[in-house]
Amino acid sequence: MAGPDKNSIAFVATEVIPESPPPARETGIVKWGRENLFSSIPNGILTLVSLWLIYVILSSTLPWILNGVWTTSSLAECREVLAGKTGACFSVLTERWNQLLYGFKYPTDAYWRPNLAFVLMLVAIAPVLFFDLPRKMLVFTALYPFVAFWLIWGGTIMAPVVALLGFVIAGAFFQKFGRSNFALGFFGGAVIALIVWSIGGALIPEGASENAVLSAVPSRDLGGFMLNMMLGLTCVSLSIPLGIALALGRQSNMPLIKGICVVFIEFVRGVPLITLLFVASVMLSYFFPPESTVDLFLRVVIMITMFSAAYIAEVIRGGLAALPKGQYEAADSLGLDYAQAMRLIILPQALKISIPGIVNVAVGLFKDTTLVSVISMFDLVGMIRGPILASTEWNGVYWELLGFAALLFFVVCYSISQYSQWLERKLHKGH
Amino acid sequence: MTTLTDPPKASFRLSMLFNDTRYRSLTFQAIAAVALALSIWYLGNNLIQNLRAAGLNISYDFLGDPAGYDINQRLVEYDSQSSHAKAALVGLLNTLLVAFLACITATIFGVIAGVLRLSNNWIVSKLMAVYVEIFRNIPVLIWIIIIFTIMTAVMPGPREFRGDNPTSSMVLDLFAFTNRGVYVPMPFFENGLFGSPTMNWVLVLLVAVGSWFATRKVSARAAQIQADTGVRPKTLWTNLAIWLVPFLALMVIMGLSWEVPALKGFNFSGGIKIGGPLIALWFALSIYTGAFIAENVRAGIQAVSKGQTEAASALGLRPRRVMNLVVLPQALRVIIPPLISQYLNITKNSSLAIAVGYADITATLGGITLNQTGRAIECVLLLMLFYLTASLTISMVMNVYNASVKLKER
Numbered sequence: 011m012a013g014p015d016k017n018s019i020a021f022v023a024t025e026v027i028p029e030s031p032p033p034a035r036e037t038g039i040v041k042w043g044r045e046n047l048f049s050s051i052p053n054g055i056l057t058l059v060s061l062w063l064i065y066v067i068l069s070s071t072l073p074w075i076l077n078g079v080w081t082t083s084s085l086a087e088c089r090e091v092l093a094g095k096t097g098a099c100f101s102v103l104t105e106r107w108n109q110l111l112y113g114f115k116y117p118t119d120a121y122w123r124p125n126l127a128f129v130l131m132l133v134a135i136a137p138v139l140f141f142d143l144p145r146k147m148l149v150f151t152a153l154y155p156f157v158a159f160w161l162i163w164g165g166t167i168m169a170p171v172v173a174l175l176g177f178v179i180a181g182a183f184f185q186k187f188g189r190s191n192f193a194l195g196f197f198g199g200a201v202i203a204l205i206v207w208s209i210g211g212a213l214i215p216e217g218a219s220e221n222a223v224l225s226a227v228p229s230r231d232l233g234g235f236m237l238n239m240m241l242g243l244t245c246v247s248l249s250i251p252l253g254i255a256l257a258l259g260r261q262s263n264m265p266l267i268k269g270i271c272v273v274f275i276e277f278v279r280g281v282p283l284i285t286l287l288f289v290a291s292v293m294l295s296y297f298f299p300p301e302s303t304v305d306l307f308l309r310v311v312i313m314i315t316m317f318s319a320a321y322i323a324e325v326i327r328g329g330l331a332a333l334p335k336g337q338y339e340a341a342d343s344l345g346l347d348y349a350q351a352m353r354l355i356i357l358p359q360a361l362k363i364s365i366p367g368i369v370n371v372a373v374g375l376f377k378d379t380t381l382v383s384v385i386s387m388f389d390l391v392g393m394i395r396g397p398i399l400a401s402t403e404w405n406g407v408y409w410e411l412l413g414f415a416a417l418l419f420f421v422v423c424y425s426i427s428q429y430s431q432w433l434e435r436k437l438h439k440g441h
Numbered sequence: 442m443t444t445l446t447d448p449p450k451a452s453f454r455l456s457m458l459f460n461d462t463r464y465r466s467l468t469f470q471a472i473a474a475v476a477l478a479l480s481i482w483y484l485g486n487n488l489i490q491n492l493r494a495a496g497l498n499i500s501y502d503f504l505g506d507p508a509g510y511d512i513n514q515r516l517v518e519y520d521s522q523s524s525h526a527k528a529a530l531v532g533l534l535n536t537l538l539v540a541f542l543a544c545i546t547a548t549i550f551g552v553i554a555g556v557l558r559l560s561n562n563w564i565v566s567k568l569m570a571v572y573v574e575i576f577r578n579i580p581v582l583i584w585i586i587i588i589f590t591i592m593t594a595v596m597p598g599p600r601e602f603r604g605d606n607p608t609s610s611m612v613l614d615l616f617a618f619t620n621r622g623v624y625v626p627m628p629f630f631e632n633g634l635f636g637s638p639t640m641n642w643v644l645v646l647l648v649a650v651g652s653w654f655a656t657r658k659v660s661a662r663a664a665q666i667q668a669d670t671g672v673r674p675k676t677l678w679t680n681l682a683i684w685l686v687p688f689l690a691l692m693v694i695m696g697l698s699w700e701v702p703a704l705k706g707f708n709f710s711g712g713i714k715i716g717g718p719l720i721a722l723w724f725a726l727s728i729y730t731g732a733f734i735a736e737n738v739r740a741g742i743q744a745v746s747k748g749q750t751e752a753a754s755a756l757g758l759r760p761r762r763v764m765n766l767v768v769l770p771q772a773l774r775v776i777i778p779p780l781i782s783q784y785l786n787i788t789k790n791s792s793l794a795i796a797v798g799y800a801d802i803t804a805t806l807g808g809i810t811l812n813q814t815g816r817a818i819e820c821v822l823l824l825m826l827f828y829l830t831a832s833l834t835i836s837m838v839m840n841v842y843n844a845s846v847k848l849k850e851r
Contacts, residue, residue, distance in 0.1 A: 270477065280829040297487050416583050
């Protein structure tokens with residue numbers, strides 16, 4: 011019998027079938043759409059509703075924004091230019107730009123000073139935010155508050171110099187004695203700083219500010235978004251050390267100190283910021299010596315700092331509580347005293363855990379600085395509601411102004427929260 | 442052989458106050474006590490001197506004086522001859538009202554947005570992410586002002602509802618959205634069982650509470666039957682009947698009717714008027730806090746590990762029961778504490794009412810009363826006392842709840 015004939019086997023493929031493309035509904039954008047947008051009927055309905063919503067929002071705002079008028083000097087002119095079409099009068103932003111940023115009383119020829127202070131702020135804050143930058147930059151960060159104070163308020167340079175001198179001498183004292191005895195170094199340094207300040211304050215001649223290089227600007231002339239930035243930055247940076255102290259006090263096993271801290275924290279967290287601002291505006295001056303005049307800005311800074319310190323203290327307390335007990339015991343067994351254990355072992359770890367929480371408090375606080383408009387300070391919101399909307403030229407331009415304020419705050423707060431998420435990922439040393 | 446080393450029995454020396462841990466904490470506390478007493482004395486002394494210089498004293502007598510100003514939005518009887526204390530009470534109730542309303546709606550917004558943000562639907566989850574980011578990162582004060590502006594500048598005035606060809610008309614002939622507020626129909630009883638309308642509503646409330654207890658009984662009995670026989674009887678229709686029948690019967694007996702707002706003269710009358718400031722505050726607070734609650738809800742659901750869902754499915758539970766019996770109870774334990782602190786935030790943020798002229802306690806006691814009487818210290822202290830009480834009450838409720846849902850560990 012002959013070998014198997016080629017034709018006796020029913021079917022043998024002699025050549026490879028060419029690969030056909032996958033079905034159209036299983037690839038690319040169609041597949042993605044089927045899985046992510048129209049996987050079921052309710053899902054499809056949701057998609058359509060969302061698309062309709064997006065369409066409604068865009069179709070009502072886009073023409074308004076794109077048609078915007080940027081160059082007129084009053085609402086009436088702007089309406090003339092628009093001639094009945096929908097469109098925004100963004101010219102209020104260009105015309106009142108300086109007022110929105112600096113308030114309406116800050117001297118016009120001195121705008122470069124806050125601008126410079128802002129740029130320097132970015133430089134000063136960079137080494138705090140990004141640990142890879144050279145540590146030497148922290149020296150500038152330490153100098154920055156005095157520089158910024160001098161730039162923004164102007165007046166005699168003696169005041170910030172004396173303030174700096176007090177800190178430097180106190181710091182030197184702390185370096186010398188604080189290593190062996192923290193309490194001696196700290197409280198001794200504080201006393202020395204007070205002495206330096208009072209002597210220095212007495213030495214500054216009366217009226218030194220009148221012919222200063224930078225003309226003096228009183229606090230009540232500050233305003234606009236600058237005021238929000240200043241309040242936010244000052245209060246957050248002041249409240250972090252205060253918050254650490256309160257958190258440690260609350261963890262302390264000395265009943266009196268613990269009691270003071272608990273009462274303070276719970277009291278401040280229990281009342282709205284507005285009531286504290288009322289305290290600053292109408293009540294706090296009763297508690298200062300009769301002849302003293304503490305200006306509103308300082309009073310507001312005191313109250314907001316107390317407010318955010320209480321919240322930061324709670325965040326840091328969470329960080330302290332999250333540390334394993336072994337860390338405290340290990341520090342004790344190494345023979346470190348309380349101050350050393352906290353400074354070298356506990357706080358570095360606890361603060362690292364608390365960073366996201368602290369940033370959250372900082373963002374919340376920055377948003378809350380708008381509340382000062384209620385006690386008639388002219389921050390960004392105060393400027394918009396007060397001088398700008400009340401002026402005859404721009405009475406009725408709500409959306410452009412409010413949208414601008416919202417956008418400014420959104421940009422700042424969103425970047426801070428993105429930074430915090432980035433930092434959290436970077437600091438995450440787990441598996 | 443062990444020897445116990447006694448602490449050295451050296452006589453007490455002054456330096457031990459600082460160097461000996463046994464005495465050091467006492468020293469520090471003594472210093473703190475002295476510092477505290479000194480600062481209180483200093484501040485108190487300043488206060489007394491300043492008050493004397495200004496010719497003032499601390500007294501709460503002004504609360505009894507006639508307030509002399511009107512409040513539009515009020516829950517209790519009030520006129521300009523009522524006392525400052527009454528004005529504060531009106532404000533207090535208004536604060537509680539807006540806080541209560543905003544808590545409910547914020548929870549609804551937050552839960553919907555939080556759940557939808559986890560949806561498989563790409564566009565929906567992105568839309569919700571945008572909502573959360575936009576509302577969380579813009580100050581609530583700006584939101585309140587924006588919504589208040591919508592209420593006052595965009596809504597039509599009552600006069601636009603007039604005439605033969607009005608430019609605006611009522612929605613369904615029942616609701617009127619005007620720049621003075623929103624008018625909605627008001628339910629009332631034509632032949633109530635009691636003389637006063639309040640008592641009739643209390644009766645309705647009592648019936649509802651009764652129905653609630655009855656349905657609880659029915660559910661408990663169903664659970665008992667299920668435990669005994671393994672089959673759970675259907676309770677849906679029984680429960681519906683328990684809720685609806687007494688309620689509807691009561692409504693029919695008392696003759697429920699609706700008073701529809703109507704245009705009379707230059708303004709609407711009848712119905713319930715919800716003022717523009719209240720709506721602005723309510724809506725802004727709910728939508729702002731809703732964004733925060735959405736994040737809490739999302740975190741809570743994601744905190745339940747996938748193994749739990751898989752284990753429940755492996756036991757043969759259906760998706761709905763997996764959600765109800767396994768995921769939600771565990772997620773709620775994570776969600777509820779931050780949720781309650783959001784409620785706390787709503788209550789405190791409601792003090793921003795003063796920015797839009799809603800007469801809450803900050804606007805009455807801390808605003809007009811303070812300005813009229815000049816009693817700054819007394820007013821601010823009372824204001825703080827109220828908010829402290831509210832906050833402490835809410836945190837106490839939170840602690841009780843936390844204790845009740847805590848993981849029972851050995």
